[in-house]
Amino acid sequence: MQKYSVFNLIKNAFKGHKDWEVAWKDPTPKSEYDVVIIGGGGHGLATAYYLAKEHKITNVAIIEKGWIGGGNVGRNTTILRSNYMHDENGLFYEKGMNLWKSMSQELNFNVMYSPRGIINLAHSDAQMNAYARRGNSMRLNGIDAVLLGREEVKKIVPVLDFSENVRFPIFGALMQPSGGTARHDAVAWGYARQADSMGVDIIQHCEVTGFDIVNGKAQGIQTSRGNIKAKKIGLCVAGNTSVLADMLNITLPIETHLLQACVSEPIKPILDHVVTFGAGHFYCSQSDKGEMVMGGDLDGYNSYAQRGNLPTLQHVLTEGIAMLPFLSKLKMLRTWGGIMDMSMDGSPIIDKTHIDGLYLNCGWCYGGFKATPVSGWTFAHTIAQDKVHELNAGFSLKRFNTGHLIDEKGLGTKTWIS
Amino acid sequence: MLHIKCPHCGLRSQNEFAYGGDGTVKRPELNKKVSDKEWDTFVYLRKSPRGKHTELWHHVSGCRQWIKVERDTVTHEIFKTAKVNEDI
Numbered sequence: 001m002q003k004y005s006v007f008n009l010i011k012n013a014f015k016g017h018k019d020w021e022v023a024w025k026d027p028t029p030k031s032e033y034d035v036v037i038i039g040g041g042g043h044g045l046a047t048a049y050y051l052a053k054e055h056k057i058t059n060v061a062i063i064e065k066g067w068i069g070g071g072n073v074g075r076n077t078t079i080l081r082s083n084y085m086h087d088e089n090g091l092f093y094e095k096g097m098n099l100w101k102s103m104s105q106e107l108n109f110n111v112m113y114s115p116r117g118i119i120n121l122a123h124s125d126a127q128m129n130a131y132a133r134r135g136n137s138m139r140l141n142g143i144d145a146v147l148l149g150r151e152e153v154k155k156i157v158p159v160l161d162f163s164e165n166v167r168f169p170i171f172g173a174l175m176q177p178s179g180g181t182a183r184h185d186a187v188a189w190g191y192a193r194q195a196d197s198m199g200v201d202i203i204q205h206c207e208v209t210g211f212d213i214v215n216g217k218a219q220g221i222q223t224s225r226g227n228i229k230a231k232k233i234g235l236c237v238a239g240n241t242s243v244l245a246d247m248l249n250i251t252l253p254i255e256t257h258l259l260q261a262c263v264s265e266p267i268k269p270i271l272d273h274v275v276t277f278g279a280g281h282f283y284c285s286q287s288d289k290g291e292m293v294m295g296g297d298l299d300g301y302n303s304y305a306q307r308g309n310l311p312t313l314q315h316v317l318t319e320g321i322a323m324l325p326f327l328s329k330l331k332m333l334r335t336w337g338g339i340m341d342m343s344m345d346g347s348p349i350i351d352k353t354h355i356d357g358l359y360l361n362c363g364w365c366y367g368g369f370k371a372t373p374v375s376g377w378t379f380a381h382t383i384a385q386d387k388v389h390e391l392n393a394g395f396s397l398k399r400f401n402t403g404h405l406i407d408e409k410g411l412g413t414k415t416w417i418s
Numbered sequence: 419m420l421h422i423k424c425p426h427c428g429l430r431s432q433n434e435f436a437y438g439g440d441g442t443v444k445r446p447e448l449n450k451k452v453s454d455k456e457w458d459t460f461v462y463l464r465k466s467p468r469g470k471h472t473e474l475w476h477h478v479s480g481c482r483q484w485i486k487v488e489r490d491t492v493t494h495e496i497f498k499t500a501k502v503n504e505d506i
Contacts, residue, residue: 242466253462255440256491301437304468304492311419311433344462400462401454413461416437 001197004108023189024068024196029203032229033061035383036221038208038244039236040064042073042184042369043361045191046376047234047383048200054377055384058199061230063223065207065240069188072238075338076369077261077283077295079274081118081179082143085134088394088406089347090141095391096374097143097178103373109190111182112288118179118274119148119157121323123168127278131174138176148173159270161325168279168322179274181285187372211248211358218357234359234383239304239339241362248355253344253400254363255415258299260308260316262335264327266290275323282319284327291333294320298340300416308337340365342415345399347406350379350392359383360397365415420494425501426481438474440464441486441506468492472506 002008002021012020035051037044040062051057080100082093104111122128128147135145149172154162160170196202203225210222211233220229235244239256266289276283282296296316299309313335321328343349343363348371350361361379364371378392388396399405411417420432445460446452471491476484484502489495500506 240468242464243468246465246467251459251463251465253464255464255466256468301489302440302466302471302473302491303494305494309419309432309494401458414439416439 001193023193024202027201027203029061029063029206029223029225029228030201031227032220033201034059034230035232035234036060036228036230037062037234037236038221039238039240040068040192040202040204041071041236041238042188042191042372043238043364043375043379044234044236045188045195045202046372047236047361047379048195048376049191049198050377050380051384052195052198052200055380057384060195060199061201061203061228062195063206063208063221063228064202064204067204068192068202069185072338072340072368073188073372074185075261075336076184077285077293078181078184078369079118079179079283079285080113080115080182080370081176081274082370083118083120083134083138083145083174083176083179084408085137086406086408087141089408090138090143092374092378092391092395093370094141094143095377096371099373099377100182103182103187103190107190107194109186109193111186111190113180113182115178115180116273116285117175117177118276119153120174120276121153121160121278122171122173123279124171128172131172135174144176144178146175146177148175157271157273157275159326160275160323166322173278181274184369191376208244208247213248213355213358216354216356218355230357232357232359232383234361234379236361236379238341238362238364238368241341241360248358250353252349252362252397255302255342256304257301257340257342257416258303258305258308258337259295259340259366260299260313260335260337261293261295262313262317263287263291263293263333264330265333267292267330270326271324277319277323279322280319282316282323284320284324292327292330296320298342298416299337304339306337306339308335344413344415345405345407346409346411346415348375348395349397350375350382350395351388351397352382352386353397363395420496422475422485422487422496423499424477424480424483425485425499425504426483427477430477430480434477434479436476436478438476438484440466441472441474470497474502
């Protein structure tokens, strides 16, 4: 594989940039693989990369219905954080934060990792108490957390609405200084390029139409480009999980819902942190291009549409203007939607299934992007070793039956209520 | 924006409604022994189909009645609506 470096850049500049290798190949599917990963999103690509790198399993195919970077990995708001209270979540996502730190060097691809800090605003004494508790839980798990008072928040993000007569005055905030953002499509491309270089076949425009299961054991898949035998099959298809589960006769604790995001026209640098509104559901950061990147609630009803509806956007942006009044002066540049695999306790599932050789990675709700490296890392371990890693042991499929839910926000099963 | 035809009030904007989820889920019968598996299925497991979906909506800013709606989860087309005690 050709290394990306300043020297190679200069060398290729003299040749008019005509001799660059393709970042990943476009192979015809082979008839058989050791492992087939369904879904070429961030998690699927990361899983293939870690299967090759950590477990030396390189006879691997990624089967993608669309194209690399076209799904949720290119549709999210790029936020990285591990500010969770429960051990299962905190320790898992913190492992992810460590993988983010070295990702650009490891993948030889600039993912524009920017640990600018994430600030969750609090708007009441009760919320400050809850944040203090969450911050303490985080620190016990070795995650950085700082409780900020109103004046401290004002110093860091003066552009927020600190006027006296607001409906939801800012009391303070919980900050994770190591939280931040990364360029999402670079993450997909970086993992794809490295996985390809280690022998993984990335097969795009190939839709899975069925599974070959014999005597409770996975044998292979049927696709729009022919049948492919596989010893092990990993599902990494986010919002389409229920569709594939239906082919397998499995019913999951998951509903597919639509989440929208949007960006404003680009403006000069004004916000150098990720900030979330505490009295509703709104989050905002500023991209390097200057756009304000925003998101919030689900559209609120089952949807596979990958495009949103205006009432939700209006509701979310009303909260945005309550937090950052200057947003009302900006023009909207783009809005878009992605489909989320909403689990019934808000936490993911990375587990084996009752079918031998079939592994499940789903239930990412709003927060799949930040988990990309650690999801791939633990899922690769689960597939390669045929057993869960201690980091994803809590994310079992059985927990809904045994009562060991990881209900971080205490929302229960009504996934559309956000 | 969705426009939902409430069987009591007529065609109204989605803003007047609250979503109530999959309308085909049935609670295990009252006053009978319920196994863990039955309860688990009722509380957590959902088909979440891509395509036609029968669901409940609450006309919360209107007549306050629960209604049934048959809707496509890909195109958002609404095929039929019915009172909650009617078959759809």
